[in-house]
Amino acid sequence: MAGTVQESPTEPDPGGPGGSVVTSGDGGSTGRVGDRVFAGLSVGSAVLIVIVLAGVAIFLLEQGLPALGNSGESAYGKDNIWAYVGPLLFGTLLAALIAMIIATPLAIGVALVISHYAPRRIATAFGWLIDLLAAIPSVVYGLWGINFLALNLVPVYNWMGDNLGWLPFFEGPVPNSGRTMMTGGIVLAVMALPIITAICREIFAQTPKMHQEAALALGATRWEMIRMTVFPYARSGMFSAVLLGLGRALGETMAIALVLPPSVLVSFNLITAEGASSTIAANIANNFGNASGSKVDTLIFSGLVLFVITFAVNFLGRAIAARGQVKG
Amino acid sequence: MTDLTTTPSTSDALPLQAPSLPRYGTIAAIVFAIAVGALVSMVIGAGYVAALVIAWLVLVVALPLWSLAVEGGRKAVDRVATLLIWSTFGLAMIPLVSLIYTVISKGSGILSGQFFNNSMRNVLGEGGGIYHAIFGTLIVTALAAAISVPIGILTAIYLVEYGKGKKLARVITFLVDVMTGIPSIVAGLFAYALFVLIFGPGVRLGIGGSVALSVLMIPIVVRSSEEMLKLVPDELREASYALGVPKWRTIVKVVVPTAIAGIVTGVTLAIARVAGETAPLLIIAGFTTDTNLNPFSDRMTTLPVYIFQSIASPPGLYRQEYEDYAWGAALTLVTIVMLLNVLARVIGAVFAPKSGR
Numbered sequence: 031m032a033g034t035v036q037e038s039p040t041e042p043d044p045g046g047p048g049g050s051v052v053t054s055g056d057g058g059s060t061g062r063v064g065d066r067v068f069a070g071l072s073v074g075s076a077v078l079i080v081i082v083l084a085g086v087a088i089f090l091l092e093q094g095l096p097a098l099g100n101s102g103e104s105a106y107g108k109d110n111i112w113a114y115v116g117p118l119l120f121g122t123l124l125a126a127l128i129a130m131i132i133a134t135p136l137a138i139g140v141a142l143v144i145s146h147y148a149p150r151r152i153a154t155a156f157g158w159l160i161d162l163l164a165a166i167p168s169v170v171y172g173l174w175g176i177n178f179l180a181l182n183l184v185p186v187y188n189w190m191g192d193n194l195g196w197l198p199f200f201e202g203p204v205p206n207s208g209r210t211m212m213t214g215g216i217v218l219a220v221m222a223l224p225i226i227t228a229i230c231r232e233i234f235a236q237t238p239k240m241h242q243e244a245a246l247a248l249g250a251t252r253w254e255m256i257r258m259t260v261f262p263y264a265r266s267g268m269f270s271a272v273l274l275g276l277g278r279a280l281g282e283t284m285a286i287a288l289v290l291p292p293s294v295l296v297s298f299n300l301i302t303a304e305g306a307s308s309t310i311a312a313n314i315a316n317n318f319g320n321a322s323g324s325k326v327d328t329l330i331f332s333g334l335v336l337f338v339i340t341f342a343v344n345f346l347g348r349a350i351a352a353r354g355q356v357k358g
Numbered sequence: 359m360t361d362l363t364t365t366p367s368t369s370d371a372l373p374l375q376a377p378s379l380p381r382y383g384t385i386a387a388i389v390f391a392i393a394v395g396a397l398v399s400m401v402i403g404a405g406y407v408a409a410l411v412i413a414w415l416v417l418v419v420a421l422p423l424w425s426l427a428v429e430g431g432r433k434a435v436d437r438v439a440t441l442l443i444w445s446t447f448g449l450a451m452i453p454l455v456s457l458i459y460t461v462i463s464k465g466s467g468i469l470s471g472q473f474f475n476n477s478m479r480n481v482l483g484e485g486g487g488i489y490h491a492i493f494g495t496l497i498v499t500a501l502a503a504a505i506s507v508p509i510g511i512l513t514a515i516y517l518v519e520y521g522k523g524k525k526l527a528r529v530i531t532f533l534v535d536v537m538t539g540i541p542s543i544v545a546g547l548f549a550y551a552l553f554v555l556i557f558g559p560g561v562r563l564g565i566g567g568s569v570a571l572s573v574l575m576i577p578i579v580v581r582s583s584e585e586m587l588k589l590v591p592d593e594l595r596e597a598s599y600a601l602g603v604p605k606w607r608t609i610v611k612v613v614v615p616t617a618i619a620g621i622v623t624g625v626t627l628a629i630a631r632v633a634g635e636t637a638p639l640l641i642i643a644g645f646t647t648d649t650n651l652n653p654f655s656d657r658m659t660t661l662p663v664y665i666f667q668s669i670a671s672p673p674g675l676y677r678q679e680y681e682d683y684a685w686g687a688a689l690t691l692v693t694i695v696m697l698l699n700v701l702a703r704v705i706g707a708v709f710a711p712k713s714g715r
Binding site: 074135 | 432433435436439440442443444445446447449450451453454456457461464508510512513515516517526527529530532533534535536537539540541542543544545547548550551552554555559560573576580604605606607610630633634635636637640641644645665666669670681684685688691692695696699703
């Protein structure tokens with residue numbers, strides 16, 4: 031270190047964007063070579079990320095597209111590939127939709143507690159607790175979902191089946207295991223909650239203090255202040271938070287693989303085991319170990335479909351967040 | 359004197375303060391609601407869950423009604439909103455508390471020296487352990503970290519130090535965002551498709567699991583390191599340049615050391631995150647009952663996959679034993695992940711650059 035510092039006064043400052051090396055007579059200057067190597071390394075690793083992502087798309091296409099012609103045995107007994115992937119896609123979307131319906135209001139409420147309601151010191155601890163929720167591995171959620179949550183929800187489902195059975199969603203019959211679409215959705219909601227909360231609370235906290243104080247000074251109650259200043263300011267951010275949570279819920283595998291019985295069908299009945307359609311990710315996890323030959327292609331193709339959908343959802347979420355930032 | 363004080367009380371002048379509930383109003387309402395809930399559930403013979411639900415309902419109805427009578431509509435709405443918002447937090451805590459309680463109560467029974475020192479080799483029923491799975495998790499995660507940490511940090515350095523305003527940097531930022539959203543199972547499929555090209559179909563390798571995990575880990579490392587590098591004040595860089603220090607040395611000796619606490623925190627959190635990943639490992643690292651310490655040949659079990667397999671496909675007769683194994687492994691896994699999380703916070707707090715003196 032000391033040696034190079036002594037040499038370096040002869041070298042130009044490579045700092046700013048225009049600071050290219052002009053002259054460097056002494057060949058042994060570590061600065062120039064080091065700079066090149068280091069810049070090369072960091073650019074290289076950045077480019078590597080592009081390659082990896084392109085690789086994900088290309089390899090999935092390469093392995094998955096041949097499955098487009100699959101039917102019969104290689105499409106798990108369905109007439110064509112879409113008859114197999116379609117119901118799985120339906121299950122994926124339905125589970126994610128339930129999760130979002132449950133998680134969105136909860137997450138916004140929790141974010142408000144952390145950003146506006148709890149005293150500062152407690153709020154930090156609360157935020158930490160919610161982060162813990164995000165840290166728990168998904169397979170443990172699945173284990174908890176199947177062995178604790180599902181069993182404890184059976185009485186609730188029974189009540190729903192008895193009292194709300196006239197709605198097609200709650201027809202039953204309720205399984206004793208409690209392994210239903212609703213349970214899957216609730217587990218997904220718990221898993222998506224920390225993501226939505228984390229983004230929402232950051233945006234809520236960024237609401238201009240002046241707006242809030244102005245509202246309070248005009249005599250607004252705290253809730254009126256939040257409705258008049260915080261929500262309008264955070265609207266696009268909340269929307270993108272929900273979309274990012276949706277991305278998580280769509281791609282979630284293990285919790286669903288454990289909680290939902292593996293079946294491929296389309297049904298809106300949320301509290302029965304027979305009518306629960308599995309999701310793309312869970313279906314891959316359940317079947318990949320035993321799959322061979324063209325069945326592998328079929329599963330990889332379904333993974334490709336999932337990738338495209340989550341990509342679209344995340345893209346939309348980021349785009350909205352970016353637009354909101356420019357506007358805000 | 360007396361005239362002055364008595365006149366306002368007789369006239370109907372506007373009061374200076376709007377009427378409001380007493381300070382202890384909320385607490386009184388909560389106590390009242392809990393009492394009603396306990397009483398009702400005792401009378402109809404329901405459990406404590408029902409008591410809580412009833413108490414909550416009573417509270418949500420009674421406090422606003424009281425407030426409506428004393429304070430007026432707007433305050434009442436505010437109280438409803440406050441109650442509901444705090445309720446969401448309580449509701450969100452239920453899964454966390456019940457999950458941790460369930461994992462500890464069901465998992466602690468099986469933990470023993472035997473459980474940690476045995477693999478599942480030649481085990482049916484009792485006597486098995488998670489030795490092979492612990493080592494699988496350690497090896498696969500360590501390799502994933504070895505791949506993603508250099509790439510992630512170097513990319514972050516590119517984004518902050520070299521790429522400002524360049525098109526490539528914008529593309530990378532966008533792609534890293536996209537990568538954050540890749541479903542873990544798709545990462546597994548990617549690694550599988552990649553290794554199939556090299557080794558032929560049906561390949562299962564521990565290193566494949568590491569590659570899949572790196573796809574998930576790199577964006578997290580890039581994100582957190584980028585944030586931390588951005589926080590390094592430009593004055594430090596300029597001071598270093600002014601002394602004639604080349605850019606790369608400035609980065610290595612000045613910028614990165616300043617941000618190192620945050621970077622290590624981010625890396626630790628990323629490791630904690632991928633250590634619990636199941637789906638990609640299920641696909642590319644596979645499942646075995648044996649201890650396999652070589653990531654470059656054959657299947658390798660990790661803790662999450664072990665949990666999944668114990669529940670999803672236990673040998674018929676030994677369902678109960680395998681469920682116990684799963685809970686024991688879950689407790690081990692959650693402990694590891696939580697320790698990593700705590701470690702990350704401690705590192706962040708202890709080694710953070712002191713802000714002024």
